[in-house]
Amino acid sequence: MSEKQTNIQFNVALDENQIPSTITWKASDNDETGACDAAFLTIWDSNEKNTLRIDLWTKDMxxxxxxxxxxxxxxxxxxxxxxxxxxxxxxxxxxxxxxxxxxxxxxxxxxxx
Structure with a gap:
């Protein structure tokens, strides 16, 4: 039996100063798109024993x-x-x-x- 896979996609619109103006996200197993003012994603790299981060927030937050x-x-x-x-x-x-x-x-x- 194959593993179920899903994708989560973030779209970030940047203003002229490269600051996020909007953040939206969508999961492949859900038809709805969500808007948010902040998204913090943390990823563990077990080989390096290090945490990688993506911290985003809109200028309106x-x-x-x-x-x-x-x-x-x-x-x-x-x-x-x-x-x-x-x-x-x-x-x-x-x-x-x-x-x-x-x-x-x-x-x-x-x-x-």
Whole structure:
């Protein structure tokens, strides 16, 4: 039996200063195209033991939205880390850091989840 394959495509329109003005994405197993203001893609190179990144955001992305985006990414990374490693203690530490970061960025009130 052959493996199912899917493609995810990002299209980035650049303004005259080479700054992203729009970002859209499409998955081959879904007919819809999505628009977004930011996309951070991280790739692990196991041969080099190195992380490669593509960090994109549009010129219309607000600082407040970027703060929320980072907070939510930290929470997602905590969940992913727990699923990938089974390490609940470190996952909990990551989550606590994400909430402290949210308070410091003033997107969460103290003690708010």
């Amino acid at each position: 607000t600082i407040d939205d970027m703060k929320i985006f980072f907070h939510q990414m930290m929470l997602s990374m905590s969940d992913t880390y727990k699923r990938a490693t089974g390490d609940e203690a470190v996952s909990k530490d990551m989550k606590e850091f994400a909430f402290a970061m949210g308070e410091k960025m003033e997107i969460l009130k103290k003690g708010e989840d």
